[in-house]
Amino acid sequence: xxxxxxxxxxxxxxxYRGPKEDLSGEITGISTDTRAELQGxxxxxxxxPRFDAHDFIGAVWEKGAAAALSERDVIADDxxxxxxxxxxxxxxxxxxADLAAAYRxxxxxxxxAVTGSAGKTTTKDMIASVLSQKYKTLKTEGNLNNxxxxxxxxxxxxxxxxxxxxxxxxxxxxxxxxxxxxxRPDIAxxxxxxxxxxxxxxxxxxxxxxxxxxxxxxxxxxxCILNGDDPLLRSxxxxxxxxxxxxxKKMIFYGLSPDKCPDNRPDDCPAKNTVWAxxxxxxxxxxxxxxxxxxxxxxxxxxxxxxxxxxxxxGRHMIANALAAAAVGWEMGVPPNAIRxxxxxxxxxxxxxxxxxxxxxxxxNDVYNANPSSMEAALDALALMGSSRRKAAVLGDMLELGVxxxxxxxxxxxxxxxxxxxxxxxxxxxxxxxxxxxxxxKTEEQRAVSFxxxxxxxxxxxxxxxxxxxxxxxxxxxxxxxxxxETLVKQLVKEARYGQ
Numbered sequence: 001x002x003x004x005x006x007x008x009x010x011x012x013x014x015x016y017r018g019p020k021e022d023l024s025g026e027i028t029g030i031s032t033d034t035r036a037e038l039q040g041x042x043x044x045x046x047x048x049p050r051f052d053a054h055d056f057i058g059a060v061w062e063k064g065a066a067a068a069l070s071e072r073d074v075i076a077d078d079x080x081x082x083x084x085x086x087x088x089x090x091x092x093x094x095x096x097a098d099l100a101a102a103y104r105x106x107x108x109x110x111x112x113a114v115t116g117s118a119g120k121t122t123t124k125d126m127i128a129s130v131l132s133q134k135y136k137t138l139k140t141e142g143n144l145n146n147x148x149x150x151x152x153x154x155x156x157x158x159x160x161x162x163x164x165x166x167x168x169x170x171x172x173x174x175x176x177x178x179x180x181x182x183x184r185p186d187i188a189x190x191x192x193x194x195x196x197x198x199x200x201x202x203x204x205x206x207x208x209x210x211x212x213x214x215x216x217x218x219x220x221x222x223x224c225i226l227n228g229d230d231p232l233l234r235s236x237x238x239x240x241x242x243x244x245x246x247x248x249k250k251m252i253f254y255g256l257s258p259d260k261c262p263d264n265r266p267d268d269c270p271a272k273n274t275v276w277a278x279x280x281x282x283x284x285x286x287x288x289x290x291x292x293x294x295x296x297x298x299x300x301x302x303x304x305x306x307x308x309x310x311x312x313x314x315g316r317h318m319i320a321n322a323l324a325a326a327a328v329g330w331e332m333g334v335p336p337n338a339i340r341x342x343x344x345x346x347x348x349x350x351x352x353x354x355x356x357x358x359x360x361x362x363x364x365n366d367v368y369n370a371n372p373s374s375m376e377a378a379l380d381a382l383a384l385m386g387s388s389r390r391k392a393a394v395l396g397d398m399l400e401l402g403v404x405x406x407x408x409x410x411x412x413x414x415x416x417x418x419x420x421x422x423x424x425x426x427x428x429x430x431x432x433x434x435x436x437x438x439x440x441x442k443t444e445e446q447r448a449v450s451f452x453x454x455x456x457x458x459x460x461x462x463x464x465x466x467x468x469x470x471x472x473x474x475x476x477x478x479x480x481x482x483x484x485x486e487t488l489v490k491q492l493v494k495e496a497r498y499g500q
Contacts, residue, residue, distance in 0.1 A: 004026055067084065070088050111165075114165065114166070117195070127139075154166075180214050199399075227320060254324055309322065350368070394427065398479070417441035426449070477489055
């Protein structure tokens with residue numbers, strides 16, 4: 001990333017504090033971390049609840065930083081005043097967004113933005129794999145999907161890129177609005193509307209309102225690709241308040257039910273999906289084979305095109321993610337054979353529906369995050385993975401659910417019992433509620449236990465599993481990111497391979 005220092009001052013709306021002759025200089029990158037390589041870069045100090053990086057501005061000059069932003073009064077603060085070039089701004093976070101938005105505008109590439117309550121990371125990975133069959137594609141790495149991470153991804157764009165796939169996460173209303181302003185997407189994908197972040201937003205309706213902010217800064221003539229099996233997303237066509245945002249956009253719905261109007265589209269035709277899957281064959285741990293269809297309409301008449309694909313991940317929700325990726329590929333001119341290749345060769349981000357085969361158990365590692373929708377999807381996937389195998393689920397707290405946390409954990413417990421798993425191990429503050437739900441639906445053969453602390457579970461986990469499971473049986477491990485359940489995965493893998 002390169003930008004003239006004078007342009008950076010103008011974009012930020014800042015006050016330049018430094019020699020005038022240096023304004024013609026150039027910054028060669030941006031960093032928010034004093035521990036990173038800073039030579040020639042603009043340092044942007046951010047503030048959090050427990051830190052303020054302004055305290056470390058004095059350390060960036062010896063590492064070769066070209067300049068730094070600052071919210072503090074440069075003249076009054078001796079540490080900053082005696083340092084190098086400083087651009088004083090009202091908000092360093094806003095300045096970071098402004099710089100990223102200006103930088104993105106330099107590149108006339110096709111940007112796909114992805115959000116949703118569950119599945120957005122896997123969908124992003126699938127879309128990027130599909131587009132990479134035709135375009136040099138940049139995609140969001142790791143968890144760089146927020147107001148700090150997304151600008152960092154945008155700054156990785158260069159002249160060789162032809163497309164970008166950017167993930168957008170959020171905790172509060174307004175965040176995706178600000179991310180959309182940076183990304184200015186050509187295509188916007190929403191995977192679903194669930195209960196994640198209920199603590200901050202209060203209702204699914206409010207979550208929907210926050211997610212559709214992704215449309216706020218779309219390019220003219222943009223394309224909205226939505227999960228048509230989600231009733232709230234389907235409602236966008238019928239509600240005037242939402243319709244105003246999308247009425248000039250192309251709308252594409254995808255899902256597991258087909259378009260039922262192949263010959264024409266009269267006004268009384270029920271809204272259906274124009275990209276859908278059928279002929280689904282579940283293959284357990286080997287994923288699924290299915291046929292993807294797309295309705296193609298011209299002159300008032302509709303036909304379809306289709307192809308068969310094999311994805312290596314279990315679960316109907318993975319099929320839905322693949323449909324979203326196929327829809328994006330079709331819109332961007334990727335041939336069907338290349339779409340298939342992208343879906344069949346894509347790789348998941350770490351700790352997401354990762355199948356780990358050990359000498360004793362097969363572990364379904366899905367510990368990156370959790371909410372009620374993704375919990376149910378993971379339990380569905382577990383249920384499909386080998387009818388003759390016994391199954392256990394180690395489920396931890398789902399965070400940010402607010403006053404509905406107890407009821408939603410109890411509902412997940414009930415759902416776990418209904419899927420027929422043999423053992424539920426609940427862990428965390430809401431484990432008791434999960435167990436209550438499970439026990440209300442379980443059979444005499446199903447077992448459940450709970451631990452208030454993860455450390456208690458770790459001490460007894462292997463013994464519990466050995467008391468019920470046999471070699472080759474299946475274990476799902478899933479919880480919200482804050483539970484750090486990857487430690488339990490590592491423990492089980494180590495014990496299965498090397499003994500206790």
